[in-house]
Amino acid sequence: MQLNNSFNVPAAPDAAWKVLLDVPRIAPCMPGAELTEVVGEHAYKGNAKLRVGPVNLTFSGEAKITELDATERRATLHARGNDTKGRGAAEADVVFALVESDGQTRVDITTELNLTGSVAQYGRASGLIDAIAGQIISDFAKNLEAEIGAGADAPIEMMGDAAAEPDLQPAAQMAPSDNSISAISLFFRAIWAIIRGNR
Amino acid sequence: MADTRDIEVIVNGESRVANVETRASLGDFLRHGLGLTGTHMGCEHGVCGACTVMVDGEAVRSCLMLAVQANGHEVTTVEGLASADGSMHPLQEAFWKHHGLQCGFCTPGMLTSLTAFLRDNPDPSERDIREAISGNICRCTGYQGIVDAALEVAKTMQKGS
Amino acid sequence: MKPAPFIYHDPATPEEAVALLSQHEDAKVLAGGQSLMPMLNMRFVVPDHVIDLNGVAEISGVIDTGNTLEIGAMTRQCDLMRDPGVNAKTPIIPEALNWVGHFQTRNRGTVGGSLCHLDPSAELPCLMSAYDAVLTAHGPDGARDIPFAEWPLAYMIPTLGPDELLTKITVPYWAAGHGYGFVEYARRHGDFALIAVAALLETDGDTIRRASISIGGADVSPVRLTAAETALVGASLGADAFKAAGEMARGIEAMSDAYVSSAYRQRLAATLVERALIKAGECATGSA
Numbered sequence: 001m002q003l004n005n006s007f008n009v010p011a012a013p014d015a016a017w018k019v020l021l022d023v024p025r026i027a028p029c030m031p032g033a034e035l036t037e038v039v040g041e042h043a044y045k046g047n048a049k050l051r052v053g054p055v056n057l058t059f060s061g062e063a064k065i066t067e068l069d070a071t072e073r074r075a076t077l078h079a080r081g082n083d084t085k086g087r088g089a090a091e092a093d094v095v096f097a098l099v100e101s102d103g104q105t106r107v108d109i110t111t112e113l114n115l116t117g118s119v120a121q122y123g124r125a126s127g128l129i130d131a132i133a134g135q136i137i138s139d140f141a142k143n144l145e146a147e148i149g150a151g152a153d154a155p156i157e158m159m160g161d162a163a164a165e166p167d168l169q170p171a172a173q174m175a176p177s178d179n180s181i182s183a184i185s186l187f188f189r190a191i192w193a194i195i196r197g198n199r
Numbered sequence: 200m201a202d203t204r205d206i207e208v209i210v211n212g213e214s215r216v217a218n219v220e221t222r223a224s225l226g227d228f229l230r231h232g233l234g235l236t237g238t239h240m241g242c243e244h245g246v247c248g249a250c251t252v253m254v255d256g257e258a259v260r261s262c263l264m265l266a267v268q269a270n271g272h273e274v275t276t277v278e279g280l281a282s283a284d285g286s287m288h289p290l291q292e293a294f295w296k297h298h299g300l301q302c303g304f305c306t307p308g309m310l311t312s313l314t315a316f317l318r319d320n321p322d323p324s325e326r327d328i329r330e331a332i333s334g335n336i337c338r339c340t341g342y343q344g345i346v347d348a349a350l351e352v353a354k355t356m357q358k359g360s
Numbered sequence: 361m362k363p364a365p366f367i368y369h370d371p372a373t374p375e376e377a378v379a380l381l382s383q384h385e386d387a388k389v390l391a392g393g394q395s396l397m398p399m400l401n402m403r404f405v406v407p408d409h410v411i412d413l414n415g416v417a418e419i420s421g422v423i424d425t426g427n428t429l430e431i432g433a434m435t436r437q438c439d440l441m442r443d444p445g446v447n448a449k450t451p452i453i454p455e456a457l458n459w460v461g462h463f464q465t466r467n468r469g470t471v472g473g474s475l476c477h478l479d480p481s482a483e484l485p486c487l488m489s490a491y492d493a494v495l496t497a498h499g500p501d502g503a504r505d506i507p508f509a510e511w512p513l514a515y516m517i518p519t520l521g522p523d524e525l526l527t528k529i530t531v532p533y534w535a536a537g538h539g540y541g542f543v544e545y546a547r548r549h550g551d552f553a554l555i556a557v558a559a560l561l562e563t564d565g566d567t568i569r570r571a572s573i574s575i576g577g578a579d580v581s582p583v584r585l586t587a588a589e590t591a592l593v594g595a596s597l598g599a600d601a602f603k604a605a606g607e608m609a610r611g612i613e614a615m616s617d618a619y620v621s622s623a624y625r626q627r628l629a630a631t632l633v634e635r636a637l638i639k640a641g642e643c644a645t646g647s648a
Contacts, residue, residue, distance in 0.1 A: 051517065052515075053478075053515050053516030053517060054388075054395075054396075054399065054404075054405060054477065054516055054517075055399070055404055055405055056386070056405070056407075085364070085403075085406040086406075087403065087404070087406070118402075118403070118404065131515070132514075132515065135514075201365055202365065202366065202367050202368055204368065220365075221366065221367070221368030221410075222362065222363040222364070222365055222366055222368075222400075223362075224362075224397075224401075227362070240361075243361040243398075243401045243402075244361075244397075244398035244401055244402065245394055245397070245398055245461075245465060248462075248464065251464055257438075257467040258463065258464045258467060259464055259467050259468050260394070260464055260465065260468070262397070262401065263393050263394055263397040263398065263465075263468065264393060264397070264468065265368070265390075265393075265397075265412070267368060267370075267412075268393075268412065268414055312463075312464060316463070331463065333462060333549055333550050334461070334462025334463065334464050334465070334550065
């Protein structure tokens with residue numbers, strides 16, 4: 001299934017681009033996501049927890065940036081994980097495209113999501129899996145918007161440092177995510193604390 | 200190491216003691232643990248009715264109960280309907296007479312469900328009976344023989360004979 | 361079709377159950393089992409721990425407090441149907457329960473279990489929505505009351521914390537002589553409802569003075585037709601008022617699935633709202 005999201009940030013495309021490429025920094029924006037390891041340049045291992053009604057799913061796998069076009073400011077993040085209890089797998093290709101508009105940046109996110117195994121059949125209304133995936137991606141977009149926007153408020157030097165050395169600390173130190181929907185607000189608060197310099 | 204518990208269940212009037220895995224269903228315990236294979240497992244999600252037994256006299260889906268939940272309770276299966284001397288329960292006689300069974304797969308669930316139902320509803324209409332067996336699926340008979348059998352037993356119970 | 365292995369717990373009190381929930385992150389609560397056991401059998405849910413509430417006697421049973429009905433969360437659906445007080449003061453409840461599963465599943469299924477499972481087409485959530493029932497949850501920090509309107513959080517997820525237990529449902533009585541109607545449509549008898557409607561009416565002679573209309577099966581949680589309820593107050597009992605109310609149901613948000621479209625659900629809702637109100641109108645005897 002394909003999901004489309006778009007948001008604006010009050011930052012120049014260059015600043016927004018740097019934050020976006022910092023996968024350990026943006027991973028916490030995904031509700032239920034947790035990075036556990038850096039395996040290479042732009043390649044990571046992690047988990048994503050997701051709740052479909054009474055079913056708690058934990059996908060464990062990898063994410064890596066497969067396409068990077070710094071000129072066009074387009075990147076593709078490919079993520080793939082298996083349910084730790086064997087009920088199936090999820091695979092996603094997330095394309096980020098940054099477009100300048102009036103000194104600000106519009107971020108377009110196109111997600112191609114594929115579910116296989118019994119996780120794909122759950123729910124009598126076929127639109128519900130779409131709705132849940134849509135909710136997660138839209139929460140991701142909202143959190144990303146805040147992350148990029150806040151990152152732009154910080155002094156340029158700080159942004160530069162952050163880009164030079166993607167700091168794994170915040171992601172690794174974060175507690176394993178609670179898969180309840182209200183956890184999103186907790187993540188948001190944690191991210192804000194880090195952005196505001198409470199490292 | 201599997202999680203297990205010791206249980207004691209009164210099955211068809213007899214005390215049965217066993218050590219079971221906590222994830223084992225009551226139906227599987229009756230069939231594999233106790234060898235009472237009269238209870239049949241059809242859908243294992245509560246809709247076909249083939250697994251129906253009586254627990255403390257109430258008709259329930261044995262596929263949707265854990266064996267450990269029957270600890271300390273009384274269970275009646277289809278094997279417990281006939282008398283000690285082997286003579287059939289009136290409902291079983293009526294099923295035989297009215298061709299209320301062919302392959303027999305749904306039959307134990309039908310019998311236990313109807314036994315409980317007729318005990319609580321001694322004067323049902325045909326519609327009441329059809330409603331009562333709506334949770335038991337039969338692929339063979341088309342239900343008419345089953346309904347006729349139940350109606351006859353109800354009438355007999357009414358007459359008090 | 362057998363559950364994956366789990367550790368089984370059978371607490372004897374709500375406090376023990378809450379402690380177990382706090383202790384074990386990956387746990388599922390087992391009430392009547394009529395919804396959870398199928399999921400366990402099919403391995404849709406694979407919890408490490410199962411907490412069986414069937415031994416927690418104190419959260420089962422019904423109490424008439426005079427102006428409310430208090431229903432323990434572990435009360436069996438069949439017991440609620442048979443209770444004489446329930447039949448006298450909240451007659452829509454036994455009426456609707458006839459549509460819940462089959463008599464064999466009602467012998468085990470519980471009121472609390474159905475409300476926590478929160479299937480979009482379940483009858484009990486639809487009723488509790490119509491009644492504006494209050495749900496009581498117990499957690500490590502004590503009890504809290506949740507009005508039904510705030511109960512559904514998302515598809516089949518209530519606003520119950522991971523270490524909270526639903527213990528009681530409080531239903532405020534409607535005036536003696538109130539009218540009630542429950543209608544449901546499914547393609548086969550006993551199937552999940554495509555649309556279910558619960559309607560309650562209080563009247564002064566022929567004039568409606570209070571109305572509640574709850575629609576189940578349309579959206580992820582029951583929908584109250586508040587605009588129609590307001591319009592009915594002051595109206596006369598009769599076909600015109602009920603038809604108008606039904607028409608207002610056409611605009612509700614409705615799910616689309618493999619069986620029927622959202623447009624079909626909307627049309628069905630309009631018809632069933634009208635029929636439920638007709639039934640309610642027929643049995644309303646006015647206030648004493």
